[in-house]
Amino acid sequence: MFELRPLSLEGIAAALEKAERYRVLGEPFETESICLDILEVDPRNGAALVMLILALTDQFRYRFTETFDRARGLLERLPDDYSRLYYRGLILERAGKASLRQGVQGSGFIAYPYFRDAMSCYEEAEPLRPRGNDDVILRWNACARYLNRHPEVRPQPVERTLDMLE
Numbered sequence: 001m002f003e004l005r006p007l008s009l010e011g012i013a014a015a016l017e018k019a020e021r022y023r024v025l026g027e028p029f030e031t032e033s034i035c036l037d038i039l040e041v042d043p044r045n046g047a048a049l050v051m052l053i054l055a056l057t058d059q060f061r062y063r064f065t066e067t068f069d070r071a072r073g074l075l076e077r078l079p080d081d082y083s084r085l086y087y088r089g090l091i092l093e094r095a096g097k098a099s100l101r102q103g104v105q106g107s108g109f110i111a112y113p114y115f116r117d118a119m120s121c122y123e124e125a126e127p128l129r130p131r132g133n134d135d136v137i138l139r140w141n142a143c144a145r146y147l148n149r150h151p152e153v154r155p156q157p158v159e160r161t162l163d164m165l166e
Contacts, residue, residue, distance in 0.1 A: 007037050012045065019051050028058035049077055053087055060098035068095055082128040086136055089121030093143055100153065108152035115153065119143045 007015060019034035035052035038045050056071040071091050078084045096114030100107050122140040129136055147153055 007041050009041060012038055012042055016047055023051065023055060028055040031055035046079060049074060050087065057091055057094040060094055061101055064098055082125050085121045085125035089118040089125065089139060092118035092121065093139065108154060109156040111153050112155050115143050115147055
């Protein structure tokens with residue numbers, strides 16, 4: 001096993017910029033690694049924490065269960081209820097999209113509750129949002145449009161059984 005080398009506190013700002021660049025380039029594993037390095041020396045770094053959550057959701061297509069659980073586990077470290085609700089919603093929304101990308105039969109039924117739970121998080125976060133910050137409204141609307149445009153994403157029908165007469 002290799003022992004990891006710690007970043008300097010002075011290098012955190014540049015490391016955050018690099019992590020953002022890797023994320024934009026579609027390199028979520030590199031982004032994750034940089035964020036973990038930052039959080040090792042500055043555990044309360046909110047920007048690194050948020051970017052780590054986003055990098056984990058970017059990895060849903062590769063290893064869903066592990067990254068979904070890790071991303072959700074980071075929510076408690078966010079500083080306030082608004083952030084926890086907003087990013088919980090974002091994780092759920094991206095989980096819904098990842099479920100659909102799998103393309104398995106019934107994936108619309110699997111994805112639907114993720115979208116609805118995300119929308120519930122956004123609704124709950126709305127009254128807590130900072131003045132002038134409409135991110136939760138934008139995300140809620142994006143989910144609504146997605147559901148409106150993809151009729152295959154819907155609740156699973158409830159099977160009705162006929163009671164047998166004895």
